[in-house]
Amino acid sequence: MTAPGRRSSTFTRLLRHGFTDPSAAEKLLETPELSAVRSDPVLLEALGATADPDLALHGLVRLLEAQPTPTARRELFDTLIASKPLRDRLLGVLGASAALGDHLARHAGDWHALVTYEPRDLHRDVADFERGLADADDPVSLRVAYRRCLLSIAARDVCGTIGVVETAAELADLATATLRAALRIACAAAPEDAERCRLAVIAMGKCGGHELNYVSDVDVIFVAEPAPGADGEPGDETKALRAATRLASHLMRICSETTVEGSIWPVDANLRPEGRNGPLVRTLSSHLAYYQRWAKTWEFQALLKARPVAGDAELGRRYVEALAPLVWQAAERENFVADVQRMRRRVVENIPADEVERELKLGPGGLRDVEFAVQLLQLVHGRADPSLRSGTTLDALKALAAGGYVGRADADQLAESYRFLRFVEHRIQLYQLRRTHLLPADEAGLRRLGRSLGLRADPVTELTRAWRRHTGVVRRLHEKLFYRPLLDAVAQLAPGEARLSPEAARERLVALGYADPAAALRHLEALASGVTRRAAIQRTLLPVLLGWFADSADPDAGLLNFRKVSDALGKTPWYLRLLRDEGAAAENLARVLSAGRLAPDLLMRAPEAVALLGDGTGDGSGLAPRGRAQLEQEVLAAVGRAESAEQGVTAARGVRRRELFRTAAADIIGSYGTETRPAEADQGALVDRVGAAVSDLTAATLAGTLRAVVREVWGDTLPTRFAIIGMGRFGGHELGYGSDADVLFVHEPREGVDEREASQAANRVVAEMRRLLQAPSADPPLLIDADLRPEGRSGPLVRTLTSYAAYYRRWSLVWEAQALLRAEPVAGDEDLGRRFVELIDPLRYPQGGLGTDAVREIRRLKARMEAERLPRGADPKLHTKLGPGGLSDVEWTVQLLQLRHAAEVPGLRTTRTRAALAAAAGAGLVAEDEAAILDEAWVLATRVRNAVMLVRGRASDTFPTQPRDLAAVGRYLGYGPGHVGDMLDAYRRTARRARSVVEDLFYGS
Structure with a gap:
């Protein structure tokens, strides 16, 4: 015995050999069976070479104890000492797999399967495994035989006799042999079913691709035909399918069910047509009909790995040959690449947040990224190049590199990383023989x-x-893999390197959504060719940028716009450095350039605004909206430096152009950043942000224009006090990108100034402001609309405060009180603006609310407006302003509540629609759920109008008719490719619900 506190020499040796619990190991070595190990450095060293020496030693003790006789125990021990191949294999398995250690403890003689060491043993095939399973005639014996075969694969794997690729292939071959054995057992149990049908089992997924894991579902598809009768004619199809279904179900149970020996693996048939909802077995013609009419992109992607493995070989061959043409036509489907990439993103999004960083298979940079990238390129180029049609990932990657579809260096790196990840996956699963793709969480x-x-x-x-x-x-490399070869094809900087042919390059661009691949290649050549530093940086940026462009509704426009910006700024030192170094700046630019016409047009007029996308932080914080005071200060300063009113207004327009770009870019990035729609609260925040920013910018522009006009004609002081009152959406802080500025003009003669002179001055100011703002320009127009003034178009453009008071006291109509609900001073004399508001408050917030006649008149006016102004031929259900549940419905309903109750409810005294609606709900005037419905409809209609302006560059109250524009609106609203119909349905549904509330609240029905 070792004295307390002292370590024995055995303890020290165990510690040196990698045992983590040398005390427990030392006790095990004191057993009679292992006493010789302590004095045998070879065996101790072999234990120390395993993945887990403690586990290996414990497994060896259990195996020795399980031997039925002392003689058998002695034979095992002596063979272990004498045979290095057995020693390495057996101890290697015991140290890597607790599950296989359990199997050996239950089946003490199976260690003999590891004794053989012959050249043919290195390359086992399906026939070898079939011989190993030949004696299995029931599910239990099949499981035992399967584990025995698995033991031999694992032994060669852990010893390095076979690599990860060979291991995966052997596991797939073992699965093939097992499916055949299971079908044999099922047929033996129901010979009449076996005689009635021809059944083929098609392996899919990793089994089909010869790259199976130790523990994985084995994906299959079943296809059947009636067996010929005695007369040689096919039998009854219905009876044959029923028989085949029973056989297939029995096969699945044999492999999947748990017995005293555990289970083999689940057989998963959910890749079949219609998935779980479809019949388990179909005829070949039924399969063909489904794939020709109904199959989705991912189903053709899955068929890349289809391989007949069991049952009727000739039927299985016909199945694969019949479907192959459909597989290689999949890349011609609309939104093909977007479908594949969206499915990949959906997989990542479904990973629990606390597991993403440990996910080998599905996480970013995991196995699935490699597989999806390779399969996408196969489907794009495999139509014309049969050498790419392999179901095995690494074989396909090698073929892609050989054909120039992928750069050789990229392919080599990707293959190395894929092998490493598969190696790790195998070893994780081998430990407990459980299906997992997570790195261990414990040390x-x-x-x-x-x-x-x-x-x-x-x-x-x-x-x-x-x-x-x-x-x-x-x-x-995941994204670079698609786009780098396109650059190599046009830049031609690597002589001797296989590269994409012009036709292959065009194929890839078309598959990625580029409608004009020839033009795209010209742009790429202009951007990436040459040996300049600029071209080198572009070649670094473009692979990622092209992916972002392809993720938009108009990749061609994105690339063209990027070329234009780069041509304008390419020689500016900070431009490419910003995109290369500042994180999100490049992605922000790509999103903005490919989202429609408005933002790129603004940027082309002032390319230096690209700097806003980075702002030195790379997080797009330069896109935060600026407040009205800050904007007005900058505009007035610019006007003050100008030599004339025209130059002053041009300077104000320059600020407006830049700030519109800032607002549009922030809106696009906030809306397009993900494929999932922003939460309702976020959508409302986006709408409020745009409305406030554009309204503040319009107010600052009007203030600057007013200053420019007054200074040119009168110097610093106008003969009359002058104020501009915002009306409609302008007064409500709800302007969209294409909105006119509804205003009223009010003035008040200064002391000692004749009223006629003051009126002439005020009218001249208005006329000059309108002339300057509406002068031809490439900038978005800013139209001043004063039609909401007293007497409408028939009345004077400008009135004195006294004139307004007289008119409203004597002649005011109910619609004018309603219009004044959104009146707010926006520019000019602040005191005059404040007094105008004091004048109109009693009118728009009447004591005692509205009488019955007034309510009836408002309802009549609304009906007349919708009847007269709704464009002929327009679909009312999709008209965002005048259609049912549109902006007019919500705003008139809210305004009626304000006219009725604002005198008593202070919260209703606001020019903002959403704020007034929230106040009405807070006061109990509207149910919370009804207010939420109206708010959702108003926000959605406003977002649609903003989207249309961003996409088309001109305002409209209806959805675009051009498919690409409609798709771009969909992307803005969070609907991915192919989901335009869902967007329109959602709009109709939201508007319909809102209309129901309006019928109740506005019309009292």
Whole structure:
């Protein structure tokens, strides 16, 4: 016995050999069966070479104890000492797999399967595995035989006799043999069913691709035909399908059900047509009909790996041959690439947040990124190049590199990282033979995993470093893989390197959504060719930018606009540095340039505004809206430096152009950033932000124009006090990109000035402001609309405050009181503006509310307006302003509530629609749920109008008719490719619900 506090020499040796619990190991070595190990450095060293020496030793003890006789125990021990191949295999398995250690403890003689070491043993095939399963005649014996075969694969894997690719292929071959054995057992149990049908089992997924994991669902599709009768004619199809379904179901149960020996693996048939809702077995003609008419893009992607593995070989071959043409036509489908990439994003989004960083398969930079990238390129180019039609990822990647579809260096890096990730996946699953793709969370698990990969010095640190490096490589190359070869094809900077042919380059661009691939290639050549620093940076940026352009509704416009901006700013040192170094700046620019016409047009007029997308932080904080006071200060300063009114207004327009771009860019980035629609609260915030920003900008522009006009004609002081009152959406802080500025003009003669002179001055100011603002310009127009003034177009453009008071006292109509609900001073003399508001408050917030006649008149006016102004031929249900549930419905309903109750409810005394609606709900005038419905409809209609202006560059109250423009509006609203119909349905549904509330609140029905 070792004295207390002292470590024995055995303890020290165990510690040196990698045992984490040397005390427990030392006790195990004191058992009679293992006493010789203590004095045998070879065996102790072999234990120390395993992934988990403690686990290996414990498994060896259990295996020795399980031997039925002392003689059998002695035979195992002596063979273990004498045979290095057995020693390495057996201890390697015991140290890597607790589950296979359990199997050996239950089946003590199966260690003999690891004794053989012959050249043919290195390349086992389906026939070898079939021989190993030949004696299995029931589910239990099949499971035992399957584990015995699995043991031989794992032994060669952990010893490095076969690599990760061969391991995956052998696992797929073992699965094939197992499916055949299971079908044989099922047929033996129901021979009459077997005689009635021809059944073929088609492997899909990793099994079909010869790249199976240790533990994975085996994806299959079943196809059947009636067996010929005695007369040679096919039998009854219905009976044959029923028989085949029973056989297929039995096969699935044999493999999937848990017995005393555990289960083999689940057989998953959910990749079949219609998934779980479709019949388990179909005829070949039924399969064809489905794929020709109904199949989605991902279903053709899945068929890349289809391979007949069991049952009727000739029928399986016909199935694959019949569907192959459809697979290779999939890239011609509308939104093909977007469908594939959207499915990939959806997979990532469904990973629990606390598991993303440990996800080998589905996480960013994981196995699925490699597989999706390779499959996408196969489908695009496999139509014309049969060499790409492999179901095995690494074989397909090698073929893509050989054909120039992927850069060789990129392909080599990607293949290396893929092998590493598959290697890690295999070793994780081997431990417990459980289906998992997560790195262990505990240090002991990470240590065992690291050692199983051959990392010895510091297994945990080395494993973590390697994992991050390889996932980083995959993340970096995932997008680059699509686009880098396009640049190589036009730049031609690597002589001798296989590169995309012009036709292949055009194919790829078309598949990625570019409608004019020839023009796209010209743009790429102009941007990326040459040996200048500028071209080199562009070649770094473009692979990622092209992906963002392709993710938009108009990739061609995005690329063209990027070329224009780069031509304008390419020689400016900060431009490319901003895009290269400042994080989100490049992505923000790509989103803005491909989202429609308005923002790019604004940017082309002032390319230096690109700097707003980075603002030195890379987070787009330069897009935060500026307040009215700050804007007005800048505009007035610019006007003050100008030599004439024209120059002053031009300067004000320059500020407006830049700030409109800032607002539009922020709106686009906030709306297009993800494929999921922003939450309702976020949508409302986006609408409020745009409305406030454009309204403040319009107010500052009018203030600057007023200053320019007054200074040119009168110097610093106008003969009359002058104020501009915002009306409609302007007064409500709700202007859209294409909105006119509804205003009233009010003046008051200064002391000692004749009223006639004052009136002439005020009218001249208005006329000159309108002339200057409406002068031809490439900037978005700013139209001043004064039609809401007393007497409308028939009345004077400008009135004195006294004249307004007289008119409203004697002649005011109910519609004018309603219009004044949104009146707010926006520019000019502040005191005069304040007194105008004091004048109109009693009119727009009448004591005692509205009489019955007034309510009836408002309803009549609304009906007349909709009847007269709704454009002929327009679909009322999709008209955002005048249609049912549109802006007019919501705003008139809210305004009626204000006219009736604002005198008693202070919260209703606001020019803002949403604020007034919230106040009405808070006061109990509207139910909370009804207020939410109206608010949602108003926000959605406003977002549609903003989207149309962003996309088309001109205002409209209806959805665009051009498919590409309509798709771009959909992207703004959060609807991905192919979901325009969903967007229109959602709008109709939202408007219909709002109209129902309006019928109740406005019309009293």
